Structures are given as C-alpha cells and as structure tokens.
C-alpha cells in the first residue's frame with residue numbers, strides 16, 4: 001500500500017496495512033471460495049469489510065488474518081472472510097422493468113406452458129430474499145394461487161439465506177423499491193422492522209448453492225432471475241455458469257440478468273429480446 | 289418540462305427534495321404547509337405532475353391537503369407521494385386510501401426517492 005502513514009499511527013491504520021503477498025493471497029482465497037474476482041487496488045474494500053473481523057477475533061491486522069487463514073481447521077474463519085467480501089446489496093422490485101415484463105407479457109404465456117404442473121421460478125443469487133419475494137407478491141397480486149408456483153431462491157452465503165428465510169426487513173429496506181400498497185398488504189409491523197406475512201413466505205424455498213457447482217439437480221425452470229452476480233466473475237466463470245443455466249431452462253423459459261450484465265460475447269447461444277423495456281434471454285437451441 | 293411541488297414545513301427537507309427532483313429534470317415549486325400548497329395549486333399557470341407531501345405540518349396537515357386534492361377532479365392526474373415520519377401501517381393505509389400513490393418513511397435517501405418515483409412512472 002502506498003498510502004503515507006504518519007509515525008503516530010493509530011490502531012485503525014495499523015490493522016489495515018497489508019503486504020502485496022497477502023493481498024494476492026486474499027484475492028486467490030476469495031476467488032477459490034466464491035468465484036469473485038477482486039481487482040488490484042481494492043485495498044479500501046478489503047479494509048472496510050475485513051477489519052471488523054480482524055477486531056472481532058482479536059488479531060493484530062490483516063496480515064495476521066492471512067496468517068490465520070493459512071492454518072488448518074479455519075473453515076469458519078474462511079467462510080466469514082468470503083461472506084464479508086461478497087456484495088449482498090439487493091432491493092425489492094429492483095430495476096422495475098423485469099417485473100413489468102413478467103406482469104404484463106410473460107406470465108400468461110408461462111402459465112399456459114406450465115398448465116399441468118406448478119410454474120417453476122429460480123432466483124439464482126437470492127441474497128436476503130427481496131427478489132424472490134417480489135416475484136411471489138407480484139404473482140399473488142395477479143391472482144396466481146400459491147399452489148400453482150414454486151419459487152426457489154439460492155445463494156452461496158448461508159448468512160444471507162438465514163435472513164431471507166426470516167423475512168424481516170428494516171424500514172430502510174422496505175422503503176426501497178417496495179410499492180407502499182404491497183407493504184401494507186403483505187407485511188406486519190414488528191417493532192422497528194417489517195415482517196413478511198406467512199402466506200408470501202411460504203411460496204419461496206431457499207437453499208444454499210454455489211453457482212459454479214452442478215445446478216442440474218435443481219430441475220428445470222420456466223423463469224430464471226440471475227441478476228447482479230455475474231458481474232463479479234471472470235469470463236470463464238460467467239461462460240460456465242450461463243451454459244449451466246441454459247441446461248435448466250425449459251424450451252419456452254426466459255432468463256433475466258442484471259442491468260449491467262449480458263450474454264453478449266460470453267455465450268452466443270442466447271437470444272436477446274426486449275419486452276416492456278426489460279432485456280431478457282431465451283436459449284437458442286431450445287427454439288431451434 | 290414536468291412540474292413538481294414539494295410540501296414540507298422543514299426548509300432543509302424541501303431543499304433536499306427539490307434538489308433531487310431538479311436533478312432528474314423537474315421544474316419545482318415549494319410550500320411550507322397544506323394551506324400554502326393549496327393556494328399555490330389554485331394559481332399555478334402550468335399543471336402540476338407530481339407532489340411530494342409531508343404529513344405533520346401547521347395550518348393544514350398533509351392528510352387534510354390530500355383529501356382536499358383528491359376530492360377535486362381538476363387534479364386527478366397529479367401523482368402524489370407522502371414523505372413523512374409517520375411510519376405506522378395504519379397511517380400508511382390511511383394515506384393510500386385517501387389517494388396517495390406512494391409512501392416514503394423518513395429518513396430517506398436519494399435512492400429511495402428515485403426508486404419510488406420509478407415505481408410511480410414519474411422518473
């Protein structure tokens with residue numbers, strides 16, 4: 001790190017310094033356990049995310065943390081570091097347009113295609129659950145019966161999944177993106193927080209899953225949301241994940257990616273469409 | 289250009305909200321309470337598209353203003369979002385039933401305001 005540190009440095013500055021070798025070690029560590037690529041020069045990110053762990057476990061600094069991680073039997077610490085380095089930010093009805101497309105165009109078609117079985121929807125990097133629950137609320141509002149649909153939310157991190165299952169959100173979280181009529185209808189005030197009602201909670205199942213592992217066992221889906229997670233991966237990882245996703249998409253299925261993500265130049269076997277201002281993808285092989 | 293009115297008895301809140309609205313392309317006017325807002329509404333030359341409305345204000349509070357607004361057909365097209373410290377579900381329901389289109393609980397961030405405007409197709 002090139003930041004000039006005065007002689008009378010306090011504990012904060014000291015615990016933040018890290019050698020080049022250890023920086024590379026952490027990059028490698030996070031990549032190995034999540035697929036997430038941590039660029040050069042993200043020292044501030046390492047500091048803000050990992051110093052709380054350093055303090056909590058009573059270590060001196062980031063270098064000591066790296067030393068501890070290299071030791072044997074450190075799986076819990078390893079997981080904490082990986083969880084701390086992943087970005088979990090999410091919100092209800094993020095970007096709005098995918099949900100408009102679902103409500104206005106896709107839903108009738110998908111329900112018709114899945115006439116004799118439940119509609120299967122996958123929120124592939126579910127984080128704390130807002131995306132999966134947005135879908136559930138939207139379907140309820142459209143008159144879909146809970147028994148007509150299976151929504152699966154998966155994520156690498158057990159920590160965010162525990163929050164997703166709990167379905168209790170802070171005022172700030174429900175303020176963001178959640179239409180007020182949905183809030184009063186589907187949530188119950190619980191102290192300073194808001195708890196999603198059981199009727200909606202029961203429509204979603206959450207399960208731990210690394211997108212880089214085999215996803216076939218999840219079964220086939222009619223609709224996949226894989227948003228704001230591919231951006232953190234390198235090209236080879238993106239490619240492998242998109243190919244796997246194609247493998248679990250029904251012939252008529254649609255895929256939504258995040259607004260900064262695309263299959264273009266990553267996987268050419270997707271067909272790109274724009275519906276109600278939302279970009280979505282279908283597998284070409286299935287169409288052919 | 290779309291026009292919006294910010295109604296709040298706090299000058300600071302008015303400044304923050306008008307700033308946000310101006311940055312996304314609104315022309316803005318301000319009022320310090322419901323009564324002032326109503327008087328202004330009656331004499332504006334170009335129609336209003338959007339109102340951001342506080343609840344607790346002197347003279348005429350937000351809910352009283354909202355009821356008056358929604359009882360007047362001339363203002364049917366105005367979108368209205370409450371921005372308030374009232375955070376009980378019952379109050380939220382009361383405002384929605386009185387004709388508010390959206391509801392933001394204070395404290396808010398700029399992102400929250402923008403996300404909500406997007407929901408109302410007002411962004």
Ligand SMILES: C[S@@+](CC[C@H](N)C(=O)[O-])C[C@H]1O[C@@H](n2cnc3c(N)ncnc32)[C@H](O)[C@@H]1O
Nearest residue numbers: 034087088090125127156157210211227228229
């Ligand atoms: C920014 S959130 C996206 C949440 C939601 N899809 C959205 O768009 O708002 C990214 C999530 O991806 C998860 N994640 C990171 N690496 C992953 C991996 N290899 N497999 C599965 N999930 C992963 C993180 O734990 C985090 O919760």
